[in-house]
Structure formats: C-alpha cells, structure tokens
Amino acid sequence: MRVLGVDPGLTRCGVGVVEGVAGRPLTMLGVGVVRTPADADLGRRLVAVEEGIERWLDEHRPEYVAVERVFSQHNVRTVMGTAQASAVAILCASRRGLPVALHTPSEVKAAVTGSGRADKAQVGAMVTRLLRLAAPPKPADAADALALAICHIWRAPAQNRLQQAAALHARSVPPVREVPKGRPA
Amino acid sequence: MRVLGVDPGLTRCGVGVVEGVAGRPLTMLGVGVVRTPADADLGRRLVAVEEGIERWLDEHRPEYVAVERVFSQHNVRTVMGTAQASAVAILCASRRGLPVALHTPSEVKAAVTGSGRADKAQVGAMVTRLLRLAAPPKPADAADALALAICHIWRAPAQNRLQQAAALHARSVPPVREVPKGRPA
Numbered sequence: 001m002r003v004l005g006v007d008p009g010l011t012r013c014g015v016g017v018v019e020g021v022a023g024r025p026l027t028m029l030g031v032g033v034v035r036t037p038a039d040a041d042l043g044r045r046l047v048a049v050e051e052g053i054e055r056w057l058d059e060h061r062p063e064y065v066a067v068e069r070v071f072s073q074h075n076v077r078t079v080m081g082t083a084q085a086s087a088v089a090i091l092c093a094s095r096r097g098l099p100v101a102l103h104t105p106s107e108v109k110a111a112v113t114g115s116g117r118a119d120k121a122q123v124g125a126m127v128t129r130l131l132r133l134a135a136p137p138k139p140a141d142a143a144d145a146l147a148l149a150i151c152h153i154w155r156a157p158a159q160n161r162l163q164q165a166a167a168l169h170a171r172s173v174p175p176v177r178e179v180p181k182g183r184p185a
Numbered sequence: 186m187r188v189l190g191v192d193p194g195l196t197r198c199g200v201g202v203v204e205g206v207a208g209r210p211l212t213m214l215g216v217g218v219v220r221t222p223a224d225a226d227l228g229r230r231l232v233a234v235e236e237g238i239e240r241w242l243d244e245h246r247p248e249y250v251a252v253e254r255v256f257s258q259h260n261v262r263t264v265m266g267t268a269q270a271s272a273v274a275i276l277c278a279s280r281r282g283l284p285v286a287l288h289t290p291s292e293v294k295a296a297v298t299g300s301g302r303a304d305k306a307q308v309g310a311m312v313t314r315l316l317r318l319a320a321p322p323k324p325a326d327a328a329d330a331l332a333l334a335i336c337h338i339w340r341a342p343a344q345n346r347l348q349q350a351a352a353l354h355a356r357s358v359p360p361v362r363e364v365p366k367g368r369p370a
Contacts, residue, residue, distance in 0.1 A: 041279075041285070042275055042287070043275045043278060043279025043285045044279060046272055046275055046276040046279060047276060047279045047280055050276060050280075070265060080255060080268050083265050083269055083272070084268055084269065084271070084272035084275075085272075086269070087268070087269035087270075087272040088272060088273075088276060090228045090231055090269075091231040091235060091273060091276075093228060094226075094231060095232055095235075100227070100228045102227075
C-alpha cells in the first residue's frame with residue numbers, strides 16, 4: 001500500500017509518501033514540506049496548501065492519506081491554523097475518493113518508537129532507520145509526515161478488520177443513529 | 186456591494202446573500218443552510234460543505250465573502266468542526282479571488298443590534314427588520330449568516346479605509362517581518 005502522510009500546518013505542512021506492507025521493509029517515495037508565507041492572508045495560505053497537497057497527490061498517486069488528528073490542548077492560534085490546514089488536506093483526499101485516516105500524535109509516536117511520549121529526535125531516528133535513510137529528514141514536520149504514513153501502514157490491517165466487522169454488522173442489524181450531545185457544530 | 190455571509194459549521198452551515206451599501210436599505214437575495222450528515226466521515230462532510238458553498242457562489246456571484254471568526258473558547262469538538270468548515274468556505278472564496286473578511290460574533294451582534302452581547306432572538310429580530318422580511322429566517326444559523334453579511338456591508342467602508350492606509354504605508358516604508366513567538370503551526 002502507498003500512503004501519503006500529512007503533518008498539517010499553515011506555515012509548514014509536512015508531507016511524506018511511504019510504500020510497503022506491515023512486517024516487510026518500507027520504502028520512502030518522497031518527502032517534503034508545503035510552506036505558505038506567514039504574512040499572507042488566511043485565504044491565500046489555504047489556497048497554497050491546497051495547491052501543494054494536490055501536487056503531491058498528482059505526483060505520487062497514494063491509495064491512502066493519513067493526517068495527524070488535531071487537538072486543541074495547545075496554543076489556540078496555532079491550533080486553529082492547524083485545524084484549517086488539516087481540513088484542506090482531508091478535503092483534497094476525499095474529493096478524489098481516497099480513504100483518509102486520522103492518527104493522534106501519540107499513536108504515531110507509539111507506532112514508530114514503542115512509546116507514545118517519544119520526543120522529536122527519537123521519532124526522527126526511527127523514521128531514518130525504518131526507511132533506511134542516510135540522515136533524518138528535516139525539518140521535523142517532514143519526518144512526522146513519514147512517521148504518520150508508517151503508522152498508517154502498520155495500523156491499517158487492524159483498522160481494516162474493524163471496518164470490515166463494522167460493515168458486516170451494519171448489514172445485519174438496523175442502523176442506530178447516535179444522538180449527539182449538546183449543540184452540534 | 187453584494188456579500189455572502191457564512192456562519193460555518195459541519196452539521197449546519199448558514200449562508201445568506203445581502204446586497205446594498207451602508208446608509209441605504211438592504212436587500213436579501215438568498216438565505217439557506219448547507220447541511221451534512223452527522224454520521225458521515227469528516228472527509229465526505231468537508232466535500233459536501235465545499236459543494237454547497239460553490240453552489241451559492243455560482244448562483245449569487247457575491248463580490249465579498251464574510252465568515253464568522255472561530256474562537257476555541259467553546260466545546261473543543263465543536264470548535265474543530267467549525268474551524269474546518271470555515272477553512273473550506275474561506276478556501277472556496279479565495280480560489281475565486283474574492284476578498285474574505287472575518288468578523289467575530291460580538292462584532293456582528295454589535296453591528297446589527299447595537300450590543301455585542303445580544304441573544305439569538307434579538308439578532309433574528311433585527312435581521313428581519315433590516316431586510317424587511319415577513320418572519321425571522323430559520324434556523325438561527327441562517328439568520329446569523331445574514332447578520333454577518335449586513336455587518337460586513339456596514340463595516341466595510343471603515344475596513345477599506347484602514348486597508349488603503351496600510352497599503353500606502355507599506356509602499357512608503359520597508360516591510361517589517363513579524364517574528365512569530367514559539368513554534369509556528
């Protein structure tokens with residue numbers, strides 16, 4: 001399977017493409033960063049992120065896209081930009097009918113280093129080793145995007161089994177609509 | 186000037202088009218809600234928001250788009266969806282080269298009711314009166330979208346003067362790049 005990992009951000013959006021299957025050596029097909037100028041207005045920055053992601057999808061034709069799940073525990077300003085950049089990446093993939101998976105930072109760290117609390121250097125070191133690179137990819141956002149893609153390849157078999165089970169279950173019993181709590185967005 | 190107001194949301198995205206200039210009676214050209222199913226995956230919902238906004242832009246050809254500025258003081262889950270829906274609306278407008286303005290909820294309330302802490306009913310009542318409608322637009326998201334458009338029409342002259350002043354200033358002195366604090370998104 002070929003996976004595009006996206007570490008979303010407005011200033012630097014990390015992107016990395018990894019091919020392989022769980023239990024076999026993985027291959028890096030590309031890594032980079034989509035940058036947008038911090039002094040441009042939000043609309044132009046989102047258009048630039050869209051153009052960048054589209055180029056990566058066109059060039060590498062991934063079958064899956066893995067995007068970091070955004071939480072708002074951090075700096076509010078930063079989180080809004082990250083949420084908006086992630087929306088653009090998810091939109092680009094979904095428009096093409098590509099399945100999009102969201103993984104939390106700790107899922108990604110745990111997948112590649114064995115610890116959900118690993119630091120950037122540890123993640124970079126493991127990405128370098130797993131993809132047999134000469135040096136850790138720079139900046140950290142690029143390494144994180146590769147880690148997301150690796151995490152997705154390794155977690156995918158379990159996730160796919162869950163999805164298949166859910167689909168089978170949905171066919172055998174009438175669907176139960178979840179009642180959202182509070183006012184929906 | 187013709188303005189599309191967007192009250193962003195994943196479940197209900199309010200949209201309203203108002204034409205007019207400050208100091209003259211305003212005209213409503215359209216109002217509605219772009220809805221996406223709460224049980225669909227995030228990617229499909231963002232694609233549905235994009236399709237909905239594109240239809241409104243195609244049909245009404247606004248010259249400006251006014252979007253509610255999202256803060257994260259509320260429910261974290263809700264805010265993420267709102268930020269992502271707003272990113273799609275801003276992206277759609279910017280792709281067409283339309284200027285996008287962000288107004289805070291209290292700016293909008295203050296513009297149409299005179300108080301930044303007005304409730305939904307008050308905003309609905311003033312929108313009804315200002316646009317000479319037979320009844321308040323339902324749901325509240327639709328009324329809020331019209332209020333955003335009205336706010337933009339009334340604030341635009343001042344904002345445009347500020348932008349012109351900033352542009353003049355930028356031509357007369359060398360630009361100073363802001364140094365972002367902490368790790369940028």
